Amino acid sequence: MVTPTHYLVVSALLFCIGLAGILTRRNVLMILLCIELMFNAANLAFIAYADAWGNLGGQMAVFFIIVVAAAEVTVGLAIAILLSRQLRTLNADEVSLLKW
Amino acid sequence: MPADLVSCAWAILLSPLAAAALILLAGVHRPKLSAAAAIAGLLTGFLCAVRLFLHAHGRHDALLFESSVSWIALPGLTIPFGVLIDPLSLLMALIVTGVGSLIFIYAAGYMAEDAAVSRFYGLLSLFAFSMLTIVLATNWIQLFIGWELVGFSSYMLIGHWYAKPSAAEAGKKAFMVNRVADFGFMLGILALWAASSPTVSQRSFHFLTLERQLSSAIQAGLIPAGTLTLIGLLLFCGPLGKSAQFPLHVWLPDAMEGPTPVSALIHAATMVAAGVYLLCRAFWLFSGLPEVMTVIMWVGGATAFLSACLALVENDLKRILAYSTLSQLGYMVMAVGLGGRAEGMYHLGTHAFFKALLFLSAGSVMHATHELDIWKLGGLARSMRWTSACFLVGALALAGFPGLSGFFSKDEILVLARGHHLGIYVLATLTAGLTAFYTARVWFVAFTGSSRLSTRHGAGGGHHGVQESPPIMLVPLFVLAALSVAGGYLGIPRFLGASHAEFHWDVAATSVAAALTGLTLAWLIYKRQAVSAQQVVQALALPYSFLQRRYWIDEMYGWYVATVQQKLIAGLCAWVERVVIIGAAVNGTAWLTRGAGLLLRRCQTGRVQTYVFVFLIGVAGLLTIALTR
Numbered sequence: 197m198v199t200p201t202h203y204l205v206v207s208a209l210l211f212c213i214g215l216a217g218i219l220t221r222r223n224v225l226m227i228l229l230c231i232e233l234m235f236n237a238a239n240l241a242f243i244a245y246a247d248a249w250g251n252l253g254g255q256m257a258v259f260f261i262i263v264v265a266a267a268e269v270t271v272g273l274a275i276a277i278l279l280s281r282q283l284r285t286l287n288a289d290e291v292s293l294l295k296w
Numbered sequence: 297m298p299a300d301l302v303s304c305a306w307a308i309l310l311s312p313l314a315a316a317a318l319i320l321l322a323g324v325h326r327p328k329l330s331a332a333a334a335i336a337g338l339l340t341g342f343l344c345a346v347r348l349f350l351h352a353h354g355r356h357d358a359l360l361f362e363s364s365v366s367w368i369a370l371p372g373l374t375i376p377f378g379v380l381i382d383p384l385s386l387l388m389a390l391i392v393t394g395v396g397s398l399i400f401i402y403a404a405g406y407m408a409e410d411a412a413v414s415r416f417y418g419l420l421s422l423f424a425f426s427m428l429t430i431v432l433a434t435n436w437i438q439l440f441i442g443w444e445l446v447g448f449s450s451y452m453l454i455g456h457w458y459a460k461p462s463a464a465e466a467g468k469k470a471f472m473v474n475r476v477a478d479f480g481f482m483l484g485i486l487a488l489w490a491a492s493s494p495t496v497s498q499r500s501f502h503f504l505t506l507e508r509q510l511s512s513a514i515q516a517g518l519i520p521a522g523t524l525t526l527i528g529l530l531l532f533c534g535p536l537g538k539s540a541q542f543p544l545h546v547w548l549p550d551a552m553e554g555p556t557p558v559s560a561l562i563h564a565a566t567m568v569a570a571g572v573y574l575l576c577r578a579f580w581l582f583s584g585l586p587e588v589m590t591v592i593m594w595v596g597g598a599t600a601f602l603s604a605c606l607a608l609v610e611n612d613l614k615r616i617l618a619y620s621t622l623s624q625l626g627y628m629v630m631a632v633g634l635g636g637r638a639e640g641m642y643h644l645g646t647h648a649f650f651k652a653l654l655f656l657s658a659g660s661v662m663h664a665t666h667e668l669d670i671w672k673l674g675g676l677a678r679s680m681r682w683t684s685a686c687f688l689v690g691a692l693a694l695a696g697f698p699g700l701s702g703f704f705s706k707d708e709i710l711v712l713a714r715g716h717h718l719g720i721y722v723l724a725t726l727t728a729g730l731t732a733f734y735t736a737r738v739w740f741v742a743f744t745g746s747s748r749l750s751t752r753h754g755a756g757g758g759h760h761g762v763q764e765s766p767p768i769m770l771v772p773l774f775v776l777a778a779l780s781v782a783g784g785y786l787g788i789p790r791f792l793g794a795s796h797a798e799f800h801w802d803v804a805a806t807s808v809a810a811a812l813t814g815l816t817l818a819w820l821i822y823k824r825q826a827v828s829a830q831q832v833v834q835a836l837a838l839p840y841s842f843l844q845r846r847y848w849i850d851e852m853y854g855w856y857v858a859t860v861q862q863k864l865i866a867g868l869c870a871w872v873e874r875v876v877i878i879g880a881a882v883n884g885t886a887w888l889t890r891g892a893g894l895l896l897r898r899c900q901t902g903r904v905q906t907y908v909f910v911f912l913i914g915v916a917g918l919l920t921i922a923l924t925r
Contacts, residue, residue, distance in 0.1 A: 292902030292903065
């Protein structure tokens with residue numbers, strides 16, 4: 197029997213994996229992927245609650261998140277392309293132009 | 297009151313102003329027109345004053361009439377601008393316009409070759425108007441405005457030859473010394489206003505209203521005596537500066553830098569007379585304050601004596617006269633301090649005649665010789681007969697020669713002094729002796745003997761002796777000489793409502809003896825040269841040097857300004873500005889901002905992961921707070 201708790205545990209695991217990836221990986225593309233992972237962890241949590249409480253609001257939120265994530269990926273990938281063009285690197289540590 | 301008398305009163309005040317305006321608007325480049333306008337303006341004033349005098353003569357009303365227009369009207373404060381005609385103001389207006397007119401006429405000759413005659417006459421008219429504003433004022437504010445205008449116009453006139461640094465300095469000095477005194481005076485006026493009534497709506501600056509309200513309030517014991525004494529002392533600050541009493545007398549001798557008619561005007565008709573006039577105008581207040589009266593009496597007595605001493609060692613003809621004015625002003629102030637309002641005004645009147653005469657004669661001498669050092673003059677009695685005769689009349693009147701005007705007025709003051717205070721009486725008699733001495737010294741050194749001018753003037757070639765001045769300068773001298781002789785018989789005190797003091801033979805004899813002693817001593821030293829002046833100086837080396845330095849009063853003021861004001865107070869202010877305002881407040885703020893920025897920008901590592909990590913901690917913290925509450 198799969199209970200909401202199982203979903204939530206998976207969701208939390210996904211979220212933590214994404215977070216760990218963001219904090220540890222240096223490649224901008226990997227960071228973007230990890231952000232996607234965290235979005236989907238949140239989506240999973242929304243779906244689980246929507247199913248458990250019989251409320252469609254959670255599913256609505258998921259659609260919103262998917263749309264926003266698509267937009268975010270567009271911007272993120274554009275930044276990544278520009279970084280590789282301008283700085284010839286995708287290493288986040290080497291991108292420090294806006295620093296004092 | 298007939299309307300023509302009221303318009304006469306207004307004409308006294310406004311005709312000099314109209315002349316000043318005309319000169320400013322139309323006469324700037326027309327010296328003849330300017331002179332004519334100024335003389336006509338003041339003469340009109342004089343004729344109107346005479347018209348009023350003829351009406352007032354023989355009556356003994358305390359107040360003839362008052363006419364005013366509303367000038368400032370605020371809730372609880374109305375200040376009119378008007379003319380107040382009573383015997384006191386009428387007498388003063390007569391002196392100002394009469395003596396002033398003579399000086400104006402004289403100046404037409406004296407200043408004929410000056411480059412800025414129009415400016416000179418414009419300012420003279422303004423000066424006369426300012427003085428008349430004081431004299432005819434109905435309230436303290438109007439009086440104060442006139443007071444300040446007198447200060448301003450005297451500043452402009454003393455500095456008439458402003459290209460000469462000493463003249464510019466003298467004007468500045470006169471203005472600043474007067475401002476110092478006027479500040480106290482202004483505080484006094486405001487304090488008087490505040491004390492005049494417990495309710496704001498009934499407070500007043502008006503002379504007569506104040507007199508009525510305060511007299512009843514004082515009688516009812518509503519005003520503490522200390523407050524009144526303070527008000528009296530503050531008000532006395534005004535005369536202290538304007539009438540150049542010790543220790544604020546320093547501007548008057550320096551004011552000799554101005555043209556001689558200005559000196560005559562300042563000394564005889566306007567400016568210094570204002571202080572004494574004010575004391576008489578507010579006599580009802582001062583006379584009720586015995587402590588203040590004592591202060592006034594001693595300040596006057598000290599001024600009379602100390603300045604007479606200064607005149608002994610001075611060598612500049614005009615400055616000697618300036619010190620003698622100080623001394624005579626001391627007499628007047630002392631008379632008021634002794635409770636003798638009429639006596640003070642009497643001496644003011646006679647002094648105006650003979651001091652104007654002396655100054656104009658000195659101006660005539662200066663006009664002819666361009667020399668003021670009495671030791672470089674000499675023998676003028678032969679080359680300038682009329683001028684010398686006039687000077688002699690003035691000098692004798694000043695010295696208190698029996699029968700001349702100065703004798704009578706001085707005698708009344710001496711009688712008053714003897715009745716009140718023996719110390720003051722002795723001081724005043726001693727001063728009378730000194731006065732005779734220094735006047736005789738001037739006469740013997742500068743006017744008799746042989747001329748010491750010739751070598752210097754002869755060097756230029758074509759020297760043809762010292763010329764007598766033109767008639768336009770001599771006629772005013774003659775009129776003033778006549779007045780100096782007859783001034784004692786005009787009945788000035790009776791006009792002011794005082795009975796002539798009895799003639800005291802002992803007082804008169806003592807003062808005449810003192811004057812004669814002074815005369816004889818001067819004759820012995822400077823004419824017969826039984827004792828040479830050098831020997832006297834050597835015998836009295838210490839007091840002589842003391843007098844030469846003028847009691848070090850100028851030096852003390854200089855020290856005060858340089859050390860206390862500039863170094864101490866200004867230094868402290870500069871330190872506060874440098875350290876507290878600029879250092880701490882202005883630069884401190886900037887420094888704090890920059891320091892905080894320096895510290896905070898360490899947070900900006902530029903690494904995305906750091907930001908995320910910090911963000912994570914923040915979210916975790918907020919969540920913890922939200923969940924644990």
